[in-house]
Amino acid sequence: MIRALLLSAAALLALPAAAQDVAVVNATLVIGDGSPPIAGGTVVVRGGKIVSAGANIQIPAGIERVDAEGHYVTPGIVAAFSRVGLTEVDAVSGTNDRSAPRTRFSAGLDIAPALNPMGSPIAVNRAAGVTRAIVAPGGSSNLFAGQGAVVDLADDMDMVTRPRALQFVAFGEAGSAKAGGSRAATFLLFREQLLAARSYARNPAALAEWGNDAMIQRADADALIRVIEGATPLFVRVDRAADILNVLKLKGDFPALKLVLVGATEGWMVAREIAAAKVPVLVSPLTDLPGSFERLGATQSNAGRMKAAGIDVSVGVFDDDDAHKMGYATQYAGNLVGLAKMPGASGLSWDQAFASISSAPARAVGMDGEIGSLRPGRVGDVVIWDKDPLELGSRPRAIWIDGKRQPLTTRQDRLRDRYANPVEDAMPNAYDW
Amino acid sequence: MRRRTKGGLLAAVSLALAGCAAAGQDTKSARDAPAPAEKKADRFSKDPYPSTYHAYPGRVTAVRGVTVFDGEGGRIDNGTVVLAEGKVAGIGDADLPIPADAQLIDGTGKFLTPGVIDVHSHLGDYPTPSVDAHSDGNEATSPTTPEVWAEHSVWPQDPGFTRALANGGVTTLQILPGSANLIGGRSVVLKNVPARTVQGMKFPGAPYGLKMACGENPKRVYGGKGRMPSTRMGNFAVDRATWAKAAAYKKKLDAGKAVDRDLAMETLAGVLAGEILVHNHCYRADEMAFVIDMAREFGYKVTAFHHAVEAYKIADLLEKEGICAAMWADWWGFKMEAYDSVPENIALVNRAGACAIVHSDDENQIQRLNQEAAKALAAGRRMGMEISDAQAWSWLSYNPAKALGIADKTGSLKPGKMADVVLWNGNPFSAYTRPEKVWIDGALMFDAMDAKRRPVSDFELGQPGEGDVK
Numbered sequence: 050m051i052r053a054l055l056l057s058a059a060a061l062l063a064l065p066a067a068a069q070d071v072a073v074v075n076a077t078l079v080i081g082d083g084s085p086p087i088a089g090g091t092v093v094v095r096g097g098k099i100v101s102a103g104a105n106i107q108i109p110a111g112i113e114r115v116d117a118e119g120h121y122v123t124p125g126i127v128a129a130f131s132r133v134g135l136t137e138v139d140a141v142s143g144t145n146d147r148s149a150p151r152t153r154f155s156a157g158l159d160i161a162p163a164l165n166p167m168g169s170p171i172a173v174n175r176a177a178g179v180t181r182a183i184v185a186p187g188g189s190s191n192l193f194a195g196q197g198a199v200v201d202l203a204d205d206m207d208m209v210t211r212p213r214a215l216q217f218v219a220f221g222e223a224g225s226a227k228a229g230g231s232r233a234a235t236f237l238l239f240r241e242q243l244l245a246a247r248s249y250a251r252n253p254a255a256l257a258e259w260g261n262d263a264m265i266q267r268a269d270a271d272a273l274i275r276v277i278e279g280a281t282p283l284f285v286r287v288d289r290a291a292d293i294l295n296v297l298k299l300k301g302d303f304p305a306l307k308l309v310l311v312g313a314t315e316g317w318m319v320a321r322e323i324a325a326a327k328v329p330v331l332v333s334p335l336t337d338l339p340g341s342f343e344r345l346g347a348t349q350s351n352a353g354r355m356k357a358a359g360i361d362v363s364v365g366v367f368d369d370d371d372a373h374k375m376g377y378a379t380q381y382a383g384n385l386v387g388l389a390k391m392p393g394a395s396g397l398s399w400d401q402a403f404a405s406i407s408s409a410p411a412r413a414v415g416m417d418g419e420i421g422s423l424r425p426g427r428v429g430d431v432v433i434w435d436k437d438p439l440e441l442g443s444r445p446r447a448i449w450i451d452g453k454r455q456p457l458t459t460r461q462d463r464l465r466d467r468y469a470n471p472v473e474d475a476m477p478n479a480y481d482w
Numbered sequence: 483m484r485r486r487t488k489g490g491l492l493a494a495v496s497l498a499l500a501g502c503a504a505a506g507q508d509t510k511s512a513r514d515a516p517a518p519a520e521k522k523a524d525r526f527s528k529d530p531y532p533s534t535y536h537a538y539p540g541r542v543t544a545v546r547g548v549t550v551f552d553g554e555g556g557r558i559d560n561g562t563v564v565l566a567e568g569k570v571a572g573i574g575d576a577d578l579p580i581p582a583d584a585q586l587i588d589g590t591g592k593f594l595t596p597g598v599i600d601v602h603s604h605l606g607d608y609p610t611p612s613v614d615a616h617s618d619g620n621e622a623t624s625p626t627t628p629e630v631w632a633e634h635s636v637w638p639q640d641p642g643f644t645r646a647l648a649n650g651g652v653t654t655l656q657i658l659p660g661s662a663n664l665i666g667g668r669s670v671v672l673k674n675v676p677a678r679t680v681q682g683m684k685f686p687g688a689p690y691g692l693k694m695a696c697g698e699n700p701k702r703v704y705g706g707k708g709r710m711p712s713t714r715m716g717n718f719a720v721d722r723a724t725w726a727k728a729a730a731y732k733k734k735l736d737a738g739k740a741v742d743r744d745l746a747m748e749t750l751a752g753v754l755a756g757e758i759l760v761h762n763h764c765y766r767a768d769e770m771a772f773v774i775d776m777a778r779e780f781g782y783k784v785t786a787f788h789h790a791v792e793a794y795k796i797a798d799l800l801e802k803e804g805i806c807a808a809m810w811a812d813w814w815g816f817k818m819e820a821y822d823s824v825p826e827n828i829a830l831v832n833r834a835g836a837c838a839i840v841h842s843d844d845e846n847q848i849q850r851l852n853q854e855a856a857k858a859l860a861a862g863r864r865m866g867m868e869i870s871d872a873q874a875w876s877w878l879s880y881n882p883a884k885a886l887g888i889a890d891k892t893g894s895l896k897p898g899k900m901a902d903v904v905l906w907n908g909n910p911f912s913a914y915t916r917p918e919k920v921w922i923d924g925a926l927m928f929d930a931m932d933a934k935r936r937p938v939s940d941f942e943l944g945q946p947g948e949g950d951v952k
Contacts (some may be wrong), residue, residue: 140698140817170815290946318946337649338610339641339942339952345611346946349649369846373815380853390907390932391916396952439854440915442860447892463813465824465865468795469483471834 051064068097068452072108073115076122079438080269081407081422094429102423105326115447117433124423125180125202125430125450126379129331129365129410129411130284130311132372133174133182134164134208139372146170147372148187151197154373156242157268157277158195159213160186170373172217173458177376178438180430182294183410185217185284185311191265192238193218194271196281197224199414200394201430203450210428212413216276219286220296221343236295238363243303246273247357262268279305282330282415288314289343297326309413312336312368314348321378328464329361329413333368334381340368345407352385352405353395364402378406383439404441417479428452528742528752531633531682537568540924544580552893553596553879557872558909563594565901568891569925573895585638587919593910596894597902597920600848601761601808601886602788605643606636606657606672606680610845611941620660621667621952625704625711626724628692629745630667632657636680639940642845645952648928648936649849651904651917653684656886658788662703664711664721666693668749669761669944671886675922676937689887691785692753695763696773697819716918718772724781725938728754757858759785762806763857765819767795774803776876779875786814786885787840791820792829797834806837806885810847811854811861828855829862829869829875837884839878857913864910885890900924 062406072093078090080102093109101107108114138143146163146397162186165171174182185197194217199210218224224235249256249270256267265273275281283306287296293313300306310316310330318321323330334352341347356362363383366377382402389396397405411421420428429452436443448455468482515682521664550561552573561796564572564580572578580586607619618635621627636657646652646887652674659666696717705712711720713794728750734741752758760777764770764787786799786806787793791814793800793807793859800807807829814823824830842856859874883893892900901924908915920928929935938949 063826114850131586136813136815138818138821163584173814315946335849337645337849338944339947340610340612342611342613345942346950348950348952350951368815369844370813374812378814380857384853387912387914387916390914391951395932439913441856441911442864444864445861461824464822464825465794465830468830469865471798473796481757 054175065106068429068462069113069449069454070095070109071115071449071452072114072124073117073433074108074121076100076117077119078423079121079123079126079403080424081404082140083400083408086121087403088270089294089442090122091425092431092453094431094449097428097429099423099425099429115342120446121434121436121438123432123434124407124421124427125432125448126178126375126406127405127410127421128179128182128378129363129413130131130367130371130374131182131365131375131463133146133170133179133184133188133202133375134166134168134374135160135184135186137165137170149189152189152435154195154266154269155189155191155269156193156195156216157266157270158186158189158273158445159214160184160195161198161209162172164198164200169460171202171375172456173205173461174375174450175219175455176457176459178373178379178432178434178448180413180432180450182375184416185214188227189437190217190225192242193269193273197284199416199420201450203453208422211416213272213281215274215282215284216272217284217286221289221292222341223286226477232292237356239299240302242269243273245259246270247277250274260410277303278304279307282307282309282413284311286311288312288341290315290318290346293319294322297322297328300326307415314351316360317351318346318347320355320360321339322358323355329409330355331363331365331367331410331413334364334385336368348386349388350395351386353397356397357395361409361412364405364414365410374412378395379439379443380441382406382443386439399439408477450473483605486716509634514810526748528757531681531684533677533686534679534681535677535684535686537559537923538675538927539924540565540568540901540921542566542571542581542584543587543921543924544584545577545587545589545594546580548592548594548905550895551593551595551872551875551907552896553872553875554896555870555876557870563895563903565903565921565924568901570895570899570901572897572904582879584598587905589905590916593906593908593915594895595651595875595904595906595910596892597904597922598651598851598878599882599886599893600646600652600655600842600851601786601839602843603655603657603848604660604843605647605655605845606638607632607639607644607659608845609637609640610642611890619636620662622660622662622703625663625720626665626746627659627663627667628665628724628747628749629657631670632659632667632693633670633680633684635659636670636672638677638683639678641697641939641942642848643674643676644846644937644939646848647914647920647952648917648930650851651906651910651920652848652851653902653904653920653922654883654886654888654892655848656691656761658691658761661693661695661699661892662774664695664700664717665724665750666695669693671888675927676939685888687891690752690758691761691886692749692758693761693763696769697765698817699763710847716768720778721776722779725750725776725782729780753782754780756783758827759885761786761788761885763788765789765791767792770796771799774799774805786837786839789820791823791827791830793826795828797831797836800831801834801836804837806839807831808839808882808883810842810843811840811857825857825861826865828858829865829867830872832869832877833867837881838877839881839885841882852910852915853913858913874911
């Protein structure tokens with residue numbers, strides 16, 4: 050069996066990396082936009098993009114057909130908020146580029162050059178069906194963490210789908226720690242830094258007067274101007290209900306801000322206000338413990354209640370492991386489906402749950418025209434699953450990213466195969482590869 | 483492992499040493515009474531903080547038409563289980579006689595299992611809210627602290643206990659000291675019932691455990707302070723010196739010689755006498771092999787390796803030595819010794835005939851250990867292993883009960899054993915399934931269909947979300 054597995058791994062590695070035109074037929078087809086699965090569906094990918102998907106789709110002549118044999122076929126999972134590609138082994142600092150606690154810069158930081166497309170977490174997350182990720186920096190020495198990116202998890206060196214796709218900042222307890230010790234300091238520092246950026250924009254010559262101890266550096270100002278103008282969405286980590294309301298009020302001073310709430314553990318308590326502000330929310334949905342005093346209202350029903358209030362809710366994996374286990378997204382979404390059946394609890398329908406890990410995060414970062422669903426014109430990120438993708442232990446049978454067939458073998462698979470029979474035979478295990 | 487060693491926060495093994503410099507060294511307890519010497523080494527009371535747990539009132543209950551996993555690999559479709567007087571009174575098919583006074587529960591479409599047992603939890607000693615004032619899991623002031631007892635750190639009002647019950651169906655759990663130290667101290671086994679005191683939760687008759695740790699954590703914590711150990715060889719040297727001292731202490735005790743009471747040595751002598759079970763945090767295969775030899779060198783036995791990320795590399799050795807491995811389904815990459823994780827680890831240990839356990843070490847995953855087992859099961863099946871759902875349930879109840887020395891009392895649905903039982907609203911290996919009812923010693927401690935049958939800890943009383951579904 051080991052030999053057979055190795056051979057199949059070698060075959061996968063030998064796949065051409067060019068975009069293929071392909072039609073996946075006979076699928077239980079999930080578009081990812083919240084619509085129900087389509088039995089006997091087809092999705093057509095040409096030139097790396099989705100051309101059409103649904104029932105009764107015309108298949109272009111001469112195109113490769115892949116029979117899904119009735120299995121679920123979906124867009125790839127979009128990790129809603131993550132550090133994928135920024136770390137290999139968290140405790141090995143040389144491999145860990147999540148945060149830059151000793152830099153002089155903040156908002157100007159751009160994670161793109163820190164991403165490692167060859168890191169083993171890319172392959173492991175891909176093998177769990179994750180094809181895109183919204184990646185945010187962890188933090189700087191200052192209030193703003195810097196600019197994140199939207200990335201793909203393909204087996205190639207070209208990882209960045211959209212650089213500088215978001216700016217990240219934490220309010221609440223984490224923000225207080227950065228700003229000098231209180232929430233009052235956080236809100237003032239936030240406002241002063243944006244005003245400094247604006248004054249720089251109006252009079253760049255003033256930069257000469259800013260020293261290294263200035264409130265922000267030039268690169269930070271450049272990045273913050275884009276935030277003020279709404280060109281870059283501002284992802285805000287915030288949990289306490291009162292903090293959420295105060296963050297929503299930031300639009301009073303800076304009306305063009307494109308806010309996205311991250312965490313929002315007590316969001317259900319102020320769901321009406323979030324919905325009225327039309328601000329999307331990314332949650333790590335199984336957070337149900339009062340881990341801090343800003344999360345006293347934590348409940349797994351948070352996502353369902355906010356969704357019911359009309360909020361655009363995305364499901365992510367970030368209060369536990371935000372870099373290695375993006376495959377938990379499907380598990381978490383599945384939990385919300387189960388929760389919907391419980392008396393007094395709120396969850397999501399299956400269709401909503403799948404959308405919360407595909408099109409919803411794409412929309413939150415302003416890219417639902419490009420990624421996150423099988424609607425025409427989106428990237429050709431397609432997954433054939435072995436069973437219901439929201440069920441435990443479901444795995445992709447095949448994955449395309451930008452229309453390119455992807456290898457599914459991971460370093461973990463190689464270790465498993467080497468030790469399928471751990472006893473050393475004629476030669477040590479080291480020769481088994 | 484501990485939350486503080488995840489996510490790049492490695493350095494922060496908390497050192498909040500609020501006031502109390504060393505473990506209380508009081509020497510005499512009113513309960514100290516001479517106990518009959520069995521294997522000796524028991525000059526002092528072995529149970530100075532005895533359990534005051536008692537079963538809560540329960541009704542005679544019969545669940546019918548239910549799919550049963552008995553916890554030892556057995557499955558009954560359309561089964562019947564009767565609970566009476568806190569015990570499993572009967573288990574069988576549709577023909578099992580039902581007492582006339584039994585409350586009947588229709589289990590159609592539902593599953594009945596033994597309660598989940600987590601052998602690795604820090605609920606209570608690292609409770610939520612996770613504020614410094616609550617950080618009581620690691621006495622990280624000395625690399626060996628066998629004198630500390632986790633029960634003295636447990637805060638029974640930790641809201642995490644209620645979540646583990648309601649969302650996880652956890653009925654029994656072992657609270658361990660953290661892994662900063664080579665020898666972290668004694669564990670305590672608890673029934674997952676709300677109580678005013680820790681004694682009110684203590685599992686009657688459960689043996690104590692001793693938490694040990696190898697690898698990165700001890701050498702990082704103490705090496706970082708410029709003291710021994712700073713290397714893996716330092717880890718073993720300190721361990722061996724400590725065991726040598728303990729062996730000498732026990733020899734004196736056994737010979738009836740006078741000894742100054744030494745709480746650390748007392749615990750270690752209890753291990754050498756086979757009364758206290760060793761739970762050894764250890765990730766790497768090569769280190770586990772050395773620990774096995776070290777245990778042989780000093781005459782003790784390792785009951786379970788915890789985390790055991792590389793157990794699959796030595797599954798045959800674990801089987802041969804009769805050592806359990808308590809594992810995660812898929813945690814990896816947070817530190818170097820967790821780099822070689824494979825999703826098939828649990829299934830490979832199971833296949834080798836060794837005792838496989840799914841553990842949490844986490845206040846969140848303890849709420850869905852059934853789901854973690856499901857992922858491990860799926861990984862094993864993808865590799866071609868034939869593992870039944872019922873067999874996989876042994877990873878969650880019977881095997882952990884064995885590792886805690888309580889398999890004669892709980893962990894499977896055998897007549898006469900404690901009625902620690904969960905009724906799931908579907909197959910518990912599905913993401914769509916939740917616990918519907920949880921009984922502990924036959925008392926209904928959680929009922930998803932009854933909002934009042936949901937514990938609210940003191941901490942959450944009067945707070946936002948009090949009594950909410952969680």
